[in-house]
Amino acid sequence: MIKTLLGQVGEYKKDSILTPVFTAAEVFMEILIPFVTAKIIDEGINGQDMSKVYMYGGLMLVLAFLSLFFGVMAGKFAASASTGFACNLREGMYRNVQEFSFTNIDKFSTASLITRMTTDVTNVQNAYQMLIRIAVRAPLMLICSMIMCFTINVELSLVFVAALVVLAFGLFFIIFKVTPIFDEVFRNYDNLNASVQENVSAIRVVKAFVREEYEDKKFGKAAEVLAELSIKAESLLAFNNPIMMFVIFTCMMLLSWIGAHFIVSGSMTTGNLTSLFSYVMSMMMSLMMLSMVFVMISMSMASMRRISEVLEETPTMTNPDEPIMEVPDGRIDFNHVDFVYKAGSAEDTLKDIDIHIKSGETVGVIGGTGCGKSTFVNLISRLYDVKPDGGSVWVGGHDVRDYDMEVIRNEVAVVLQKNVLFSGTILDNLRWGKADATENECREVCELACADEFIDRMPDGYNTWIEQGGSNVSGGQKQRLCIARALLKSPKVLILDDSTSAVDTATDAKIRQAFATKIPNTTKIIISQRISSVQDADRIIVLDNGMVSGFDTHENLLKNNTIYKEIYDVQMSGGGDFDEKMN
Template identity: 70%
Template sequence: MIKTLAKCIGKYKKESIITPIFTAVEVFLEILIPFITASIIDKGIQAGDMRKVGIYGGIMLIIAFLSLFCGIQAGKYAAAASTGFACNLREKMYENIQTFSFSNIDKFSTAGLVTRMTTDVTNVQNAYQMIIRIAVRAPLMMICSITMCVIISPRLSIIFLVALIFLGFVLFFIIYKVTPVFTSGFEKYDELNASVQENISGIRVVKAFVREDHEKKKFNKAADNLYKTFVKAESFLAFNNPTMMLVVYGCIVALSWFASHFIVSGSITTGNLTSMFSYVMSMLMALMMLSMIFVMVSMSAASARRISEVLNEKADLANPEKPYEEVEDGRIDFNHVNFSYRKNSTEDTLHDIDIHINAGETIGIIGGTGCGKSSFVSLISRLYDVTEGSVCVGGKDVRTYDMDALRNQVAVVLQKNVLFSGTILDNLRWGDDNASYEDCVEACKQACADEFIERMPKKYDTWIEQGGTNVSGGQRQRLCIARALLKKPKVLILDDSTSAVDTATDAKIKQAFAQKIPGTTKLIVSQRISSIQDADRIIVLEDGKVSGFDTHENLMENNKVYREICEVQMQGGGDFDESAE
C-alpha cells in the first residue's frame, strides 16, 4: 500500500524533501532559545551584567527570526507537496479507472469511487502534510528537549521517561480500538453518497411517484449509520486530550516538587530550572502533536487502503503483445461461445452460441427480458471476454485486436443512452474528434436527428445539459445513433436504442442505413417486431441460447417463441415477456 501511494508523489519529491529539512532547522533553532534564556538569567540578570543581557538577547532575536523563516518555508513547501500528492492520486485513480473493463467497474460502486476520489484523498492529503512536517517536528522536538533536560539534570529527566511510557500505552490502546471503526466508517460514506447520487439522478421519478418522504428516510438512515460509527470512533479519541493534560500537569507538579529541593541544595540554578520548564512544555507539546498524528494516520490508513484498491486494480481486458490494428470487414462469427459474468459461476449467461454473420448484413435480435441480448452484443466489441469459444470480427478473434482499433470499427449505441454536458456538436464529435460540421449534419440526417435540431434556436450549438435532461428520450437516442455513425464503423450495434422513437421515424432510420451504409454490418436489438422484421436474418434468444436464426417468414413458420411474440404484438395486448416464455 505505501509503495503504491509513494509512486504518486511524482514531481513533488523535491517539496517533500525540502519540508523536513526546513522543519529540522526550525526545531534546532527553537531548542537553543531556552538555553540562551538560562544564560540571560544566570550570567546577566543575577550577575548584574547588562552587557551580557544585551548580547544574549540579540542572539535570541536572531535565532527567533531564523526559526520563524524556516517555519514559514516548511509550511509553504508542505502545502505544495500535499496538494500536489492529492492531485496526482486523483489523476492516477481516474486514469486507471479509464482502463477498467465492465467487469472491473462492477467491483466498485459509483458512489464508492466518488468517495475514494474526494473524501479518502483529502484524508490522505492531510495525513501526508502532517507526516512530512509535524511528524518530523514532533519527534525531533521531543528528542532534543529530552536531551537538553538530561544535560541540565539527569535525575529530573526520569520524570519525562515515566510520562512517555505511560502515554505510549494509552496511544496504542486508542489506535488499536479506533482503526477498524474508521475502516467501516468510510463504507458508510459510500452508502450515504449512493443515496444522494441515486436521488438526484432520479429526482424526476421521485417527484412523479411522490416518494420524497421515502427518500428522506433512506438518506436519514444512511446519515444516522455514519453518525453512529464516527461517534464510536470519537468516543475512543476523547481519551487523547485528557490523557495528554494529565501527563502535562503531572510533569509540571513533579518537576516543581523535586526541582525546589535541588535549588535549595544548589545542584541546579534558577536559569536552568526556567529553561527546563520550557523544554518540558516543548516536549509535551511535541507529544500532543504526535498523538494528533497517530489519530490522523489511523483515520487515513483506511482511506489509503481504499485508494490502493483502485490503483492496484488491473484491467481484466488487455491488448495482446502484437495486436491487429485493422478490421478487414464486418463479418461476425460466434464459435460455440459460452459466457458468464462471474468467472467461477456454474450458470452461463450465454450458452453454446454458434452463429455466423456476413459483412453488410442487417441482423435483428429479439428475446425476452434477461435472455442475454445485451450480453451477446457486448462480446462483439470486447466489453467482456468469452468464457469459452471465440468471437471473431473480420475473420480474427476479437482478443487479437488492439481494443481501441476494434471499438472504433464496432460502434455500439448502448441500451442506456448517455449524453454529456456541452453543445450538440461536442456530443456528436465523441464519435470523431475531427468530424467537420458537414459530417455531423449528414450523420444526424441518417439518424433522423436533424428534424428536431433544425427547430432549436441555436441548432447544432444548442447546449445539452448533463445526462441530456433537456432533450426527450427519443431525441437523445437519435443523437447517440448519429454519434456512432460518425465513426464510420464496419459494425453498428443498436442495443434497443430506438425504443423511444416512433415507428415512422424508426422506419426512416432503417431505410437511411440501407441506403447510406450498405457495407456496414448492422445488429439491431429490439423488443418490437416492426423494428427487425425487415432484417436479412433474425436471432431469437431464449434463456441464453439461440432458439432460432432465420428470416422473418421462416421464423414465423418454424419458431414457436418468435411466432408467439409476433401474435401478441399484432393483437396489441399482453405481456411480451410472459408470452415468450
C-alpha cells in the same frame, strides 16, 4: 499498499524531501532558544551583566528569525507536496478507471469511486502533510528536548520517561479501538453518496411518484448511521486530550516540586529550571502532535486501503504484444462462445453461441428480458471477454483479442441501452464520434438518425446546450443523437442495443430505411423488443436463456421457431409484453 500510494508522489518528491529538511532546521533553532534563555538569566540577569543580556538576546533574536524562516519554508513545501500528492492520487485513480473493463467496473459502485476520489483522498492528503512535517518535527523536538533535559538534570528527566510510557499506552488503546470504526465509517460514506446520487439523478421520478418523504427518510437513516459511527469514533478520540493534559500538568507539578528542592540545595540554577520548563513544554507539545499524527493515520488507514484497491486493480483486458491495427470488414463470427460475468458461477450467461454474420448484413436480435442480448453484443466490441476456454469472437476475420482495443472499439460502434449525453452543445456531443468532424458531417449523420427534425426546430440549432445527462431533451431525441454520434465514427459494425425504444414506429422505420440505403456496407446489429424493428433484417437471432433458439429470416422463423412465433402473435394482437412467460 504504501508502495502503491508513494508511487503517486511523482514530481513532488523534491518538495516532500525539502519539507522534513526545513522542519529539522526549524527544530534545531527552537531547541537552542531555551538554552540561550538560561544563559541570559544565569550570566546576564543574575550576574548583573547587561552586555551578556544584549549578546545572548541578540543571538536569541537571530535564532527566532531563523526558526520562523525555516518554519515558513517547511509549511510551503508541505502544502505543495501534499496537495500535489492528492492531485496525483485522483488522476491516477481516474486514469486507471478509464482502463477498466466492464468486469473491473462491476467491482466498484459509482458512489464508492466518488468517495474514494474525494473524501478518502482528502484524508490521505492531510495524513501525508502531517507525516512529512509534524511526524518529523515532533520526534525530533522530543528527542532533542529529552537530550537537553538529561544534560541539565538526569533525575528530573526520568519523570518525563515515565510520562512517555503512560501516554504510549493511552494512545495505543485509543488507536486500537478507533481504527475498525473508521473502516465502517467510510463504507457508510459510500452508502450515503449512493443515496444522494440515486435521488438527484432520478429526481423527476421521485417527484412524479410523490416519494420525497420516503427518500428523505432513507437518506436520513443513512446519515444517522454515519453520525452514530462518527460520534462513537470521536468519543474515543476525545480521551486523547484529557490524557495528554493530565500528563502535562502532573509533569509540571512534579518538576516545580522537585526542581525547587534542587535550587534550594544549590544543585540547579534558576536559569536551568526555566529552560527545563521550556523543554518540558516542548516535549509535551511534541507528544500532543504525535498523538494527532497517530489519530490522523488511524483515520486515513481505511482511506489508504480503499484508494490502493483502485490503483492496484489490474484491467482484465489488455492489448496483445503486437496488436492488429486495422479491421478489414464487418464479418462477425461467434465460435462456440461461452460467457459468464463472475468466475465460478454455476450457470453461464451465454452458452455455446455459434453463429456467423456476413459483412454488410443487417441482423436483428430478439428475446425475453435477461436472455443475454446486451451481453451478446458487448463481446463484439470487446467490452467483455469470453471465458478462457469459452470459444472466441472474431470480427473481420480476426479474434477481437488480437486487435488494439482502441481500433476495435472505433470500428465497432455501440449505441448502448442506457444512452448518455454530456453537458455541452449538440455539436460537442456528436464529436465524441469524431473529434474533428465538420458541422456538415454532423448534419449528415443527424439526417440518417432523423435527429435533424428536432435540432432544426431548436433556437440555437446544433449549438443548443445539452444539460448534464441530456435532461433537457426527450428520451427519443437522446436516442437519435446517440445513434448519430455512433454513425460519425463511420464504423465497420454498428450495434443498436434497444436504441430506438423511445422512438415512434414511423421514425424507427425511417432510421432503418436510411441505414439500408446510406450505409449498406456496414454490418448492422439491431437489438429490439419490437418485432417491427427487426422483421426487415436479413436474418434474426432469437435468444432464449443465453442460447440461440433460432437464426433465420423473419418468414422462416415464423414457420419454424415457436418462441419467435409466440412473440409475433402477442405483439401483432396488441396484447401484453412478450417478456411475459409464454405457455
